[in-house]
Amino acid sequence: MAEPTIVDIGTRTAYIPTATPERGGGTEPPDMESRVNRLEDRLDKLIDRVGSVEVSVATLSERVSHLPSKTYIDTRLAGMLAVIAALIAFGDKIQAFVN
Numbered sequence: 340m341a342e343p344t345i346v347d348i349g350t351r352t353a354y355i356p357t358a359t360p361e362r363g364g365g366t367e368p369p370d371m372e373s374r375v376n377r378l379e380d381r382l383d384k385l386i387d388r389v390g391s392v393e394v395s396v397a398t399l400s401e402r403v404s405h406l407p408s409k410t411y412i413d414t415r416l417a418g419m420l421a422v423i424a425a426l427i428a429f430g431d432k433i434q435a436f437v438n
Contacts, residue, residue, distance in 0.1 A: 426433070
């Protein structure tokens with residue numbers, strides 16, 4: 340009976356089975372069922388975590404939806420800077436008009 344080949348790739352061990360008639364020509368490692376079960380459990384946990392991330396993103400989107408946009412802030416800042424520049428430029432004339 341031919342033995343399966345085990346190859347060490349870095350820190351992982353690859354199981355390369357040998358198909359034999361005694362084994363029904365199967366190529367499945369002996370611990371495949373437990374590995375599949377663990378992967379399914381991890382997938383279920385991952386799906387739950389992705390769902391909670393989606394809820395968090397929706398919550399954050401709702402919380403920031405009322406905040407002003409960058410364009411609005413830039414426009415207001417440019418307007419304020421224009422008013423300050425006008426006051427500085429025409430300060431003498433405004434002072435003469437008030438007095």
